[in-house]
Amino acid sequence: MRSNNNIILETTMKVVLFIIVLFSVYIFFAGHYYPGGGFIGGLMTSGAIVLLLIAYDIKTVATILPVNYRTMTGIGLLFAIGTSAGSLLFNVPFLTHAFGHIEVPILGDISLHTATLFDLGVYLVVVGVTMTIIQTIGEDE
Amino acid sequence: MNEIINIIIAIFIFVGAFLSLVAAFGVIRLPDVYTRNHAASKAATLGVMSVLFGAFLYFYLVEGHFNSRLLLGIVFIFMTSPVAGHLISRAAYNTGVKLWDKSVHDDLKTKVKSKDI
Numbered sequence: 409m410r411s412n413n414n415i416i417l418e419t420t421m422k423v424v425l426f427i428i429v430l431f432s433v434y435i436f437f438a439g440h441y442y443p444g445g446g447f448i449g450g451l452m453t454s455g456a457i458v459l460l461l462i463a464y465d466i467k468t469v470a471t472i473l474p475v476n477y478r479t480m481t482g483i484g485l486l487f488a489i490g491t492s493a494g495s496l497l498f499n500v501p502f503l504t505h506a507f508g509h510i511e512v513p514i515l516g517d518i519s520l521h522t523a524t525l526f527d528l529g530v531y532l533v534v535v536g537v538t539m540t541i542i543q544t545i546g547e548d549e
Numbered sequence: 550m551n552e553i554i555n556i557i558i559a560i561f562i563f564v565g566a567f568l569s570l571v572a573a574f575g576v577i578r579l580p581d582v583y584t585r586n587h588a589a590s591k592a593a594t595l596g597v598m599s600v601l602f603g604a605f606l607y608f609y610l611v612e613g614h615f616n617s618r619l620l621l622g623i624v625f626i627f628m629t630s631p632v633a634g635h636l637i638s639r640a641a642y643n644t645g646v647k648l649w650d651k652s653v654h655d656d657l658k659t660k661v662k663s664k665d666i
Contacts, residue, residue, distance in 0.1 A: 416635055417632065417636060420629065420632045424628060427624075
């Protein structure tokens with residue numbers, strides 16, 4: 409732990425972090441109809457984690473968010489290849505996506521698209537790769 | 550009604566642009582890091598907030614589109630920009646950047662010497 413008197417940065421970070429994560433989730437889900445998507449959503453989420461790393465140090469952030477980012481990259485690639493190869497089960501070409509309106513009890517009629525799952529894979533890969541790069545450069549042991 | 554709305558929006562955007570210009574002049578004209586930082590973080594914050602609010606009013610009142618991202622941006626800049634100014638000033642002081650020759654008061658110096666912070 410650093411002994412610097414960083415209380416202004418830490419307090420602001422605690423409020424601002426939630427706004428950034430909320431906005432990145434919004435951008436991720438808005439990607440189909442508005443500017444956005446998995447790539448900038450993932451970059452913004454990793455920006456929020458980098459803000460945590462600026463305020464605290466790597467060990468503290470690893471206790472707050474116990475995530476192995478290399479595994480996260482692998483899971484993201486699995487999402488992408490699984491969504492693409494899943495279309496082969498329905499006897500259609502690779503990377504064919506399905507789309508439909510589905511009635512959900514509370515939310516009502518929502519349009520779901522399997523491209524969102526592909527985008528979730530992109531999101532996880534972007535967060536994983538960015539955080540792996542930054543943490544590898546950042547640690548000096 | 551519509552003309553009054555247009556004039557209000559124009560006032561907000563012109564005030565914002567003028568304050569940003571004042572901030573730029575302050576950064577050029579003022580003598581040391583701390584006074585420059587004072588000009589940049591205060592005037593530019595209010596200027597950008599004013600421009601964003603003008604854009605929000607335009608989209609809401611003229612186009613009829615409530616853009617909550619602009620409001621979120623205003624809140625975000627209001628919170629983060631002064632903190633950024635504070636951190637830049639603190640980093641400058643801790644790395645030993647001198648104050649302007651004519652400044653007469655430095656409370657932080659005695660605090661740093663007595664290891665009170």
